[in-house]
Structure formats: C-alpha cells, structure tokens
Amino acid sequence: xxDERQSDPxxxxxxxxxxxxxxxxxxxxxxxxxxxGPISSEELALAVGVxxxxxxxxxxxxxHLGQRGVGYDTPALETAIRKTLGIDREWRAVLVGVGxxxxxxxxxxxxxxxxxxxxxxxxxxxxxxxxxxxxxxVEPVSAIPTRVSTARVELGILTVPSEPAQSVADALxxxxxxxxxxxxxxxxxxxxxxRVVTVDLAIQLEQLAFLVQLRDPPSAxxxxxxxxxxxxxxx
Amino acid sequence: xxDERQSDPxxxxxxxxxxxxxxxxxxxxxxxxxxxGPISSEELALAVGVxxxxxxxxxxxxxHLGQRGVGYDTPALETAIRKTLGIDREWRAVLVGVGxxxxxxxxxxxxxxxxxxxxxxxxxxxxxxxxxxxxxxVEPVSAIPTRVSTARVELGILTVPSEPAQSVADALxxxxxxxxxxxxxxxxxxxxxxRVVTVDLAIQLEQLAFLVQLRDPPSAxxxxxxxxxxxxxxx
DNA sequence: CGTTGTGAACTCATTCACAGCT
DNA sequence: AGCTGTGAATGAGTTCACAACG
Numbered sequence: 001x002x003d004e005r006q007s008d009p010x011x012x013x014x015x016x017x018x019x020x021x022x023x024x025x026x027x028x029x030x031x032x033x034x035x036x037g038p039i040s041s042e043e044l045a046l047a048v049g050v051x052x053x054x055x056x057x058x059x060x061x062x063x064h065l066g067q068r069g070v071g072y073d074t075p076a077l078e079t080a081i082r083k084t085l086g087i088d089r090e091w092r093a094v095l096v097g098v099g100x101x102x103x104x105x106x107x108x109x110x111x112x113x114x115x116x117x118x119x120x121x122x123x124x125x126x127x128x129x130x131x132x133x134x135x136x137x138v139e140p141v142s143a144i145p146t147r148v149s150t151a152r153v154e155l156g157i158l159t160v161p162s163e164p165a166q167s168v169a170d171a172l173x174x175x176x177x178x179x180x181x182x183x184x185x186x187x188x189x190x191x192x193x194x195r196v197v198t199v200d201l202a203i204q205l206e207q208l209a210f211l212v213q214l215r216d217p218p219s220a221x222x223x224x225x226x227x228x229x230x231x232x233x234x235x
Numbered sequence: 236x237x238d239e240r241q242s243d244p245x246x247x248x249x250x251x252x253x254x255x256x257x258x259x260x261x262x263x264x265x266x267x268x269x270x271x272g273p274i275s276s277e278e279l280a281l282a283v284g285v286x287x288x289x290x291x292x293x294x295x296x297x298x299h300l301g302q303r304g305v306g307y308d309t310p311a312l313e314t315a316i317r318k319t320l321g322i323d324r325e326w327r328a329v330l331v332g333v334g335x336x337x338x339x340x341x342x343x344x345x346x347x348x349x350x351x352x353x354x355x356x357x358x359x360x361x362x363x364x365x366x367x368x369x370x371x372x373v374e375p376v377s378a379i380p381t382r383v384s385t386a387r388v389e390l391g392i393l394t395v396p397s398e399p400a401q402s403v404a405d406a407l408x409x410x411x412x413x414x415x416x417x418x419x420x421x422x423x424x425x426x427x428x429x430r431v432v433t434v435d436l437a438i439q440l441e442q443l444a445f446l447v448q449l450r451d452p453p454s455a456x457x458x459x460x461x462x463x464x465x466x467x468x469x470x
Numbered sequence: 471c472g473t474t475g476t477g478a479a480c481t482c483a484t485t486c487a488c489a490g491c492t
Numbered sequence: 493a494g495c496t497g498t499g500a501a502t503g504a505g506t507t508c509a510c511a512a513c514g
C-alpha cells in the first residue's frame with residue numbers, strides 16, 4: 001500500500017499536457033458527465049474533445065490511478081491533477097490596471113474556485129485610486145512593493161495597456177512575484193526564473209478568422225486540407 | 236520555382252504557425268523595432284521570442300518575400316501575413332452576454348485595428364436590453380437570427396456563463412455564423428463547418444501556477460523550513 | 471559580405487494496437 | 493467481459509547547417 005513510486009510524478013509535463021489536465025479537472029468538477037462513479041478515459045475524452053488514448057497517456061503520467069476494467073476514481077483523480085498542477089493550495093495574486101477586464105476577472109467565479117485569491121488592486125490613475133472594486137480598494141502602483149511582500153503575493157495579473165506593461169512587470173518582479181499573467185499584447189522581458197503566460201485576445205480572434213477563411217477560400221475554390229481543427233473522434 | 240503563384244501560399248499552416256504570424260504582424264505594426272527599412276528574421280525573432288530559423292520557416296510558407304542579404308520588406312510582409320490570416324478585410328461579429336468582459340472587448344483597440352467590427356450586442360437580461368453600451372444598444376437574444384442574417388455577421392463572441400453557452404452557440408450557428416470565439420469554460424458542440432476558438436481564462440491562470448510550481452518544487456511539508464535559497468519570499 | 475530558404479536531423483507529441491490486470 | 497498502461501509506429505514541429513543569392 002506504500003505508493004512510493006507515485007511520489008515522482010515526472011514533473012516534465014509539456015504545457016499542452018498541463019492544459020488538458022486543467023480541462024479534465026473541469027469535467028470532474030462539473031456534474032456534467034458524472035454519475036459519481038469512476039470515469040473512463042473514453043468519457044473524459046468525449047467531454048474534453050480529445051482521443052481516449054491521449055487521456056490515458058496524460059493520466060498515466062500522474063501515477064497509477066486508474067483501475068483496469070473500471071476506470072479512474074473521480075475524487076482521487078481530481079486530487080492528483082490538482083497536486084500536479086500545483087493548485088492544491090491557495091495562490092495569492094494582485095491585479096494591476098483596473099479596467100473592465102480586471103472587473104471581469106475579479107467577478108470570474110472560476111478563479112476563486114480553483115484557489116486563486118486576488119488580494120490587491122493597483123492603478124496609475126489617481127481617480128481610480130481609493131475606489132472600492134469588488135470588495136477591494138484600488139491602490140497606487142507605488143504601493144506594489146510593500147503590498148506584494150507583506151501579503152506574500154506570488155502572482156501578478158497585468159490588465160494594463162501595452163505601453164506601461166513592461167514597467168509594471170518590472171515593478172512586480174522587483175517586488176518578488178514569481179509569475180505573471182499578461183493581457184497586454186507585448187513580449188515581457190523578465191528574469192528567467194519568472195514565469196509569464198500571455199493571453200492576447202486579438203490573436204485569438206485572428207485565429208478564428210484564419211480558421212473560418214480556411215474553410216471558405218477567399219475567391220477560387222481551393223480544397224480545404226485535412227488538418228483543420230483537432231476534431232474529436234466524432235462517431 | 237521561379238514563377239510561384241503567390242496566390243498559393245500553401246494553406247497547410249498549423250495553428251501554432253498562424254499564431255506566430257499574428258505576433259509578427261503585431262511587431263510590424265508597432266513602431267517598436269522598426270526603422271521603416273527591411274526587417275531581418277533575427278530582429279523579428281528577438282521581438283517575438285522565438286528562434287530566427289522559426290521565423291524564416293514561417294515566412295517562407297507565405298511565398299518568397301524575403302530578399303537574401305537584406306531581409307523582409309516590411310509593408311509587403313504585413314500585406315502577405317494579413318492575406319494569409321484572412322484579415323485583409325473586415326469581419327463583422329456580434330457579442331452575446333454583456334458583462335464586464337464584453338465591455339472590455341468592446342473597448343479593446345486591437346480588435347478594430349485588425350478589422351474586426353462588432354455590430355451587435357445581445358443579452359438575456361431584460362434589464363440590460365435597451366441599454367446603450369459603447370455606441371451600441373443591447374438587444375434580446377431573440378433578435379439574434381434576424382440581426383445576424385441582415386447584417387451578414389460571420390463571427391459570434393460568447394461572453395456568457397457556462398450554462399447558457401451551448402444554447403447561445405446553437406442560436407448563433409442556426410443564424411449562420413461561421414465561427415465562435417468562446418469564453419465559457421465548456422466544450423461547444425457545433426457542426427464541423429463552424430470553427431470554434433475557446434479562451435478559458437481560468438486555465439491560463441492554472442498554467443501559470445503550474446509553471447511557477449515547477450520551478451519551486453512542492454517541498455513536502457515534512458521538510459524542515461529551510462525555505463528556498465534564491466529569492467527570499469520572507470522579509 | 472549578410473541574410474534568406476530549405477534539406478536533413480532531431481525532438482516532441484499523438485495515435486495504434488495490444489498485453490495485462492481486475 | 494471491460495479498461496488501463498505502454499511499447500512501437502507515426503506524425504508534427506523545430507532546429508541545424510549550409511548552399512544560394514542579392
């Protein structure tokens with residue numbers, strides 16, 4: 001019963017794999033496909049839109065938590081994924097740039113549900129400083145260093161325009177955050193130890209346009225290649 | 236090979252490649268690294284954060300638009316990327332679910348700059364219907380069919396909660412949109428001809444946590460509090 | 471010169487197919 | 493029976509290295 005082996009869940013997971021783990025987690029959480037019993041790779045695959053083999057490969061990397069002939073125990077799987085992703089604990093974050101996007105993120109239930117807590121709001125606009133937003137009070141950017149260190153903040157979320165993004169990032173890094181979620185369409189320069197995830201919304205829309213345009217050739221009827229989207233093995 | 240049809244830029248671009256093309260485009264647009272002359276693969280690589288070989292491979296797929304010993308002509312490159320991505324024209328979109336995220340997207344300059352125009356806003360909340368938002372008036376979801384067809388809308392943006400997401404998607408698809416940008420954390424079921432790009436913000440944060448946690452080993456709690464050696468999180 | 475374009479090698483990711491367990 | 497885990501095969505994507513060219 002000593003599961004010594006699983007103490008090494010092989011940290012070398014690709015980012016794509018980690019993303020899928022998040023998706024599996026979402027399926028487990030939502031009552032959607034669940035009958036509260038064990039879940040099979042087939043079911044998860046269908047729910048997330050990947051192949052069953054992919055699911056098994058992904059989950060096998062977390063240790064032996066499936067039971068042959070039965071499937072994966074739902075609570076155990078959830079725990080294992082949480083642990084692997086590092087979200088089996090609370091993460092404190094601050095948000096810089098209090099616009100509509102910031103408000104949307106603050107309201108977003110998915111963050112708090114997964115253990116992310118936003119403990120500080122900052123903006124350079126003096127008119128916004130002091131305002132209450134979703135239970136927090138907007139502080140000036142000059143307050144970042146003390147706030148980040150005293151509250152032991154590890155993550156910074158940037159919802160500022162492109163121009164100030166780099167300097168805000170610098171300030172957050174100097175204050176000691178270990179990761180940045182960046183919504184500005186720029187490449188942030190940070191020390192290698194600081195991890196950055198950038199979400200560029202315009203690029204996503206451009207992707208969509210590209211995919212649609214691929215289907216409807218601009219003028220001449222050009223055949224659509226086979227690759228298209230990673231369509232689930234729709235039966 | 237001399238007389239390559241530039242109208243055949245080999246549509247078989249991977250999605251990752253298309254994303255990078257968007258990024259290159261951004262660099263060309265912003266005055267950042269430009270001296271208005273030709274730009275080299277090295278410069279683009281540095282600005283976007285990929286290798287120079289990657290840039291060359293990506294751009295070679297669009298046709299021969301580099302000049303050896305010189306680099307890529309900036310305006311020609313911009314035109315070629317735009318055409319390949321299908322954003323050399325206007326795209327009309329509607330937005331369903333008028334919350335903070337929707338407001339943020341409406342204000343986002345990057346959309347209109349790239350030729351995306353939001354021509355309709357819809358919400359199921361009777362209190363929001365009729366309200367003016369960023370120059371548009373919120374309409375009821377029941378108005379989707381007529382609006383989408385009369386305005387020849389091709390794209391739908393979903394900023395609704397998870398629960399109504401599928402039914403809203405169905406309505407948009409029935410009305411004739413060809414692509415969906417989905418911000419709800421669910422897998423949308425659509426006919427294969429309809430393209431879907433999903434942006435799950437919670438997953439992005441989870442990715443960040445994963446990356447950060449990868450750097451700082453989970454440190455079993457039975458371990459002596461000899462905490463870190465790099466950056467002191469404690470003051 | 472300097473820089474592109476590209477075969478070839480290489481690494482990473484996914485699927486196949488089936489042995490092995492319950 | 494059913495389903496997982498995994499070696500082997502396949503495929504996709506990236507880097508190397510250099511010939512080709514202005």
